[in-house]
Structure formats: structure tokens, C-alpha cells
Amino acid sequence: MAIEILMPALSPTMEEGKLSKWVKAVGDAVKPGDVIAEIETDKATMEVEAVDEGVLSAILIPAGTEAVKVNTPIAVIGQDANDTAAKAASPAPAPAAAAPAAPAIVSAPAAAPVAPEADYPAGTEFVATTVREALRDAMAEEMRADADVFVMGEEVAEYQGAYKITQGLLQEFGADRVVDTPITEHGFAGLAVGAALAGLKPVVEFMTFNFAMQAIDQIINSAAKTLYMSGGQMGCPIVFRGPNGAAARVGAQHSQDYAAWYAQIPGLKVVQPWTAADAKGLLKAAIRDPNPVVFLENEILYGQSFDVPVGDHVVPIGKAKIVKSGTDATLVSFGIGMTYTMKAAAELEAMGISVEVIDLRTIRPMDVETVIRSVMKTGRCVTVEEGWPVCSIGSEIASRLVSEAFDYLDAPVLKVTGKDVPMPYAANLEKLALPNVGEVIEAVRAVTYR
Amino acid sequence: MAAPKSTRTKTSAETEPTSFTRDEELFAYRNMLLIRRFEEKAGQMYGMGLIGGFCHLYIGQEAVVVGMQMAKRDDDQFITSYRDHGHMLAAGMDADGVMAELTGRRGGYSKGKGGSMHMFSIEKAFYGGHGIVGAQVPLGTGLAFANKYRKDGRVAMAFFGDGAANQGQVYEAFNMAGLWKLPVIYVIENNRYAMGTAVSRASSQTDFSKRGVSFDIPGEQVDGMDVRAVRDASARALEFCRSGQGPYILEMQTYRYRGHSMSDPAKYRSKEEVQKMRNEHDPIEQVRARILTSGMASEDELKQIDAEVRATVQKAADFAQNDPEPDASELWTDVVR
Ligand SMILES: Cc1ncc(C[n+]2csc(CCOP(=O)(O)OP(=O)(O)O)c2C)c(N)n1
Numbered sequence A: 001m002a003i004e005i006l007m008p009a010l011s012p013t014m015e016e017g018k019l020s021k022w023v024k025a026v027g028d029a030v031k032p033g034d035v036i037a038e039i040e041t042d043k044a045t046m047e048v049e050a051v052d053e054g055v056l057s058a059i060l061i062p063a064g065t066e067a068v069k070v071n072t073p074i075a076v077i078g079q080d081a082n083d084t085a086a087k088a089a090s091p092a093p094a095p096a097a098a099a100p101a102a103p104a105i106v107s108a109p110a111a112a113p114v115a116p117e118a119d120y121p122a123g124t125e126f127v128a129t130t131v132r133e134a135l136r137d138a139m140a141e142e143m144r145a146d147a148d149v150f151v152m153g154e155e156v157a158e159y160q161g162a163y164k165i166t167q168g169l170l171q172e173f174g175a176d177r178v179v180d181t182p183i184t185e186h187g188f189a190g191l192a193v194g195a196a197l198a199g200l201k202p203v204v205e206f207m208t209f210n211f212a213m214q215a216i217d218q219i220i221n222s223a224a225k226t227l228y229m230s231g232g233q234m235g236c237p238i239v240f241r242g243p244n245g246a247a248a249r250v251g252a253q254h255s256q257d258y259a260a261w262y263a264q265i266p267g268l269k270v271v272q273p274w275t276a277a278d279a280k281g282l283l284k285a286a287i288r289d290p291n292p293v294v295f296l297e298n299e300i301l302y303g304q305s306f307d308v309p310v311g312d313h314v315v316p317i318g319k320a321k322i323v324k325s326g327t328d329a330t331l332v333s334f335g336i337g338m339t340y341t342m343k344a345a346a347e348l349e350a351m352g353i354s355v356e357v358i359d360l361r362t363i364r365p366m367d368v369e370t371v372i373r374s375v376m377k378t379g380r381c382v383t384v385e386e387g388w389p390v391c392s393i394g395s396e397i398a399s400r401l402v403s404e405a406f407d408y409l410d411a412p413v414l415k416v417t418g419k420d421v422p423m424p425y426a427a428n429l430e431k432l433a434l435p436n437v438g439e440v441i442e443a444v445r446a447v448t449y450r
Numbered sequence B: 001m002a003a004p005k006s007t008r009t010k011t012s013a014e015t016e017p018t019s020f021t022r023d024e025e026l027f028a029y030r031n032m033l034l035i036r037r038f039e040e041k042a043g044q045m046y047g048m049g050l051i052g053g054f055c056h057l058y059i060g061q062e063a064v065v066v067g068m069q070m071a072k073r074d075d076d077q078f079i080t081s082y083r084d085h086g087h088m089l090a091a092g093m094d095a096d097g098v099m100a101e102l103t104g105r106r107g108g109y110s111k112g113k114g115g116s117m118h119m120f121s122i123e124k125a126f127y128g129g130h131g132i133v134g135a136q137v138p139l140g141t142g143l144a145f146a147n148k149y150r151k152d153g154r155v156a157m158a159f160f161g162d163g164a165a166n167q168g169q170v171y172e173a174f175n176m177a178g179l180w181k182l183p184v185i186y187v188i189e190n191n192r193y194a195m196g197t198a199v200s201r202a203s204s205q206t207d208f209s210k211r212g213v214s215f216d217i218p219g220e221q222v223d224g225m226d227v228r229a230v231r232d233a234s235a236r237a238l239e240f241c242r243s244g245q246g247p248y249i250l251e252m253q254t255y256r257y258r259g260h261s262m263s264d265p266a267k268y269r270s271k272e273e274v275q276k277m278r279n280e281h282d283p284i285e286q287v288r289a290r291i292l293t294s295g296m297a298s299e300d301e302l303k304q305i306d307a308e309v310r311a312t313v314q315k316a317a318d319f320a321q322n323d324p325e326p327d328a329s330e331l332w333t334d335v336v337r
């Protein structure tokens, strides 16, 4: 009996990949463990191994095909070389038939739905860039401009970054400025703070922010407070960056949003970009900032593409952005929360509800003024974030609106957040634990009484 | 001239391990094979999208947990990292329940809420399944604290990797364990890499048996690919801890054949290096060869064991695919009691 080989999932967030190379040809014998093909994901090139014994009797997806969805049949393994007929007889899988015959168009993964960039001068040139590349470009440009800037963290150099954010930096800047550390977060975060006190400008990568909990004492007690404790003598120009929040199915200890945690700390700046343009511009600003900046990224956004202005693009810390204007309600979000928010905004628009969408971009210092100005117009506000509801960013916005814009509110401020539980692993429960577009729509309907 | 050795560290590879009886060889063979086949199946199911998130396979390291299991008392506790499937199977946890947790189903050990990295069994004295590198080391020390507190004669075993051995909390735990003579064995599974970082690129002292020297904790380097050497060293360490002399370090020299997790292309080492390990040191092949050359069992008898192991794994895979997802109401349970 012929067996179909399916496009394998090779990472927690992989949905599709490029079938870059066939290592075996039709007619070749294969044994379990033999490498039959190579697949390129956004993070790495991986080998596909045969599970069954037999003969490669058909290749369904040619080498070079981009954007092959996980679980698409890619080849057939038969009992012997003549088993090709058996394959033809077995129901030809639809996705394979639809697969492009030649190296084809790359899917623009979840292409950016935002068009208007009102705050760029006319004539600005843009290049489609992934968030991953934008972050790398920001570090590389600042490292070229300032010899005091260096990058440190686990797997940042030789491995090119666990999530490939530091790709190419070791090659360009060498091992003195791109430093692989042992797995010792508390130690290397403290060491980097010391280096910053001595005047260097470290960019510390945490493999994910979940592991920064090992180091949080140095971030808060040493980095954030020293300027104050020293009566202004000694500042700490440092960036702590890495993926924050849920990835996909990585469970309770690896899926946590720290925006609200760091937002409470005087002496820190906290940034959480959504688009590649903001990721680049804000990271450059963070590296130039004389204060400690906690820079929260998101693994799911890394592979997404957005237009980024060409050149020395810097986005000021502390300024929110009105991404879409509207009249009936204000939606405030940041980071990956913006993906739910923008989808909900489009659906609400279709339902005849006009929402204004604000991307906070910086969490601390928070641009509450922009939010208040919007709420003065709409009278209603819904906040959206993946973090937990208690003492959340939404809680802070609600409190500020009640104290500073009470007279303008026509409805209670509602929060859409992650559920108040540790992140479950099961696919169905994980989905329930995260916020979704439907919840955002419901909340807006509730505050607009529609 | 070689650096002077601490009087309290030794290399057990220098001594010939105690031979196994027929039953012991067959026990080791069957249990290591179960881990190997289970992990291969988990890898396939990950590729099919049935298992999500991180999935860290134990292939290559089987002799470590199986050898320790052969030496320990049933009620001695185990605690480890995210690379935990082998530890659970060796502890006698049910393959169906482990695999169903990997697929996130209600029949899994954590009702589908924990996943590959987070499973537990009080009944089998297995305390998890921990995702934060190094965190299980103080936890394991705490299990030993409870043992001493209750004077119940149990010994705790805290497993961790060569990479985890650089975390600060490991040494905080060592100091307390040494100070209070806690019955804990620190099992450093040195598989030569922490993700993409070879030991020599991350460790100032690469002889992990010496990591306890400044706390006066004795240590041994053990051939972690030879299940007999593992059992011998474990028996010595267990005896030391149980007799109230305090903690003990075992550096198990082992090797992981697969990538760090499913998404690791493993470009930091050569294919030849992996192949050489598999060909010359495979823990299962060693036992198999001994059984066949000594005539303890025939090829057919081993085939029979292979078939039984495959059937166990296939049953687990079927269960894990057919068992339903947890009920939606489970989202809100078990947060607090
Ligand atoms: C505190 C912390 N930092 C980083 C990680 C990411 N991480 C997971 S496993 C790992 C490598 C650990 O290597 P080792 O201790 O040698 O164990 P092995 O994986 O080889 O079994 C890293 C860096 C983590 N889970 N927790």
C-alpha cells in the first residue's frame, strides 16, 4: 500500500514552509530515518526524515515551492518502484493538485491591514519587511553608529538567535559585540546592568520574557532605580528585549504577557510594538535612550510583514498612534492585541459601527492624552490585550479615564483580556484562554448599546 | 601534569561495571526500547501536527533514567526538566496517559492542561516536568528537605542538563543541601549541548562532577551510555544519601541524538559526530549485543520484546489521537483549591 508523506510541522508556530530541496529522487529506496527533503521555515532549514520503509514513488510538490501548508501531501512512498500506480489509484489529494508547479509566489503572511501612515512625510519610501528583519536592522544600524552598543544573550551569536532575530550580527560585528552567554539570566542581566553603569549600551536578549523572571531583580532593583538612588549621578542605558506573551501551545510557564508587570516600575520605559515599522523605529529609540527600556516583542508577529520606511527611521518612545479614525467608540490596544483589534474594527465598520483604533506602542510612559482626546470624541472605550485582567493595562486606562475624562464617558470602559488562568496546553483550551475578535466586537456593541 | 583531583570526585568509568543478570539485562532492554520507540512516535506525531508547542525528545539518553530506576527505591522521588518523557516512562507511568498529554487530551496526566513539559504523578513519586531551566534543582532539594524532616529514608533525585548547571539557583541549592545534609542526588545529564551551545562554550569548568567541590559535595563522572555503570553509580549515591551523609552529584555523560526540540536544525554539530555516537555507544545496542553474545536470550526473544514495545506505543498513539479534548469548563478548574 502506498503511503503519503505530509508536509510536517517543524516548530510551534509553523503553518507553512518552503519545500526547498528533494534529497531523494523518484525511484530511490528509503528507510526510516533517511533524509528525503529539506524544508525552510521562517526560522531555519530542517530535514524531513522518512518514517516508513519503501521506495519514493512520486513527488507531489516540486522543489522550490513556497508556502506549502502543513499536512499537505508532498510525496508518496510505495512498496517498490512500481507502486506509483497504487499512488495514482489512491485519491489524489486536492491540496497537492492545487500546489504550484514551479517556484511560485510567496504568501505574504497575514499581510498588514494598515495602509495610512499619515505621520510620514510625502515621498517616504517603504520596503516590506518582517518584524524579525526590522528588529535585526535596528540593532545593526545602531551598532554601526555607536561602538558602545553590544548584544548579549543565550544563542544570539553562533546560533543566530533562538528566533533568528540576531541573524548575521555575529558575522558583521564579531564575538566581542555579539556575545553568547551561558543559561544564567540573573547573572548576565546583572552583568549587563553593570556594563551600562560603566557607560556601555547593552542590548540584552532574553530568549523569551518568561526567562527574564529569573533576572527581574536586576531589571527592577538595579537597572530601574540606580539613577534615582544615585541622585541622578549614574544612569543605566540598557535595553532588555525578547519575545513576550503567548506563542502557540507552549503551555503555562512559557506563555505570559509581562506588559503590566514592567509598566508599574518607575525608572523603566516599556515598549511593545505591533508593526515592523514601529518595531524598528522604537528599538532604535530604545537603544539611544539613556534609561533602561523593556522592549516586549511577540513570537507570532516575527514572521509578519509590514511596510517600513527606508533609512534612519526612529519612532519616539511615549507616543501612541491613531491607526484608524472613527466616531462611535475608541479601541485601545498594543502589540499582538492589535491583530484582534484591527480585525474587529473592520467587522464593526461593516456592521455600521465606526471605531477609532489607538495603538499605544509605548506602555510606559503611557500616552493617555491621545486616548483621552479620542474618548472625548467617541464617549466610549474598549481596551484589548492578551495579558491577565487583574491590574492590567486596561485597568490602568479605565482608571485614568474615570479620573480624567469622567464627564465624557457615555458607557463603562470595558476590557478584553486573556482569561484569569495560567495558559493551558490543550488546543481548545488555549483558544478559549486568549482574547478573540468576537469578544472585541461584543464589547464594542455593549458600550455602544447596539 | 593533570590538575589535582578533589579527593571527593571520581570517574566511575575507570572501574568495570557490575554485570547484569539475565533478568536485569532484559528489563533494561525493554525499558530503554520503550522510551526510544515512544519518542520516535512522538516525533512523528509532532510532524503531523498532533502534538504542538515544544517537544523535547530523550532519544540517546535512555540509559540514564533506566539505570537510576533500577537502583532506586519505589518511593524515592524524581524531578526533572522539560525533557521528561523518558523519566515518566521509566518511573512506570502509563504510556497512554503520557502520550495523551502530548496531544492535549483529557486522558493525559494533566488532563491536557500541562503538555509535554508539565506532567506529574504523586503515585510514582514523579514531581514533574519543569519548563524553566534550573528551577527543578531547588525543588528537588525541597523534596529532600521533606524527606529529612519526616525521617522517612527517601532520597530525592533532581535531574538537570549541562546548560542548567550554570544557573545560579543550582548553587544556592547545593549550599543548603550540603549545609543541612539533605538526601538528594543531583543528576547532571551532560548531553554535551544546551540547545546550540556546546559545553565548552558555556562552562568554565566542564567536569561537572566537580561542581560541588566548594560545597564539599562528592561527585562522580559516569558513562551514561552504559546502563550498568549508571546503576552502579546510582546505588552508591543512594546509599550515601540514605545513610545521612548529605547530597551527591552524578555527572551522567550522555548524548542527545535529536535536535534540542522539534524546531532545532542542529547545525552546531556534524552528522558524523551523531553517527559515531549512535554506532559506537548506543545504550540499547550495548545491551542487545551483550544479551546475544552471552546467549542470555535469542534474537527471537528480543524480537518478541520489540513487538510488545511497539504494540504498547501504538496503543498509546491511538489512545492519544482518539481521546477527546478536555471539556471547556476545565479552563477554569485547578487554578486554586
Ligand atoms: C530560565 C530559562 N532560560 C532559558 C530557557 C530556554 N531553554 C530551554 S532548554 C534550554 C537548554 C537547556 O540545556 P540543558 O540544561 O543542557 O538541557 P538539555 O536540553 O540538553 O536536556 C534553554 C536555553 C528556559 N526554558 N528557561
Ligand SMILES: [Mg+2]
Binding pocket: B161, B162, B163, B189, B190, B191, B192, B193, B194, B195
Ligand atoms: Mg544539555
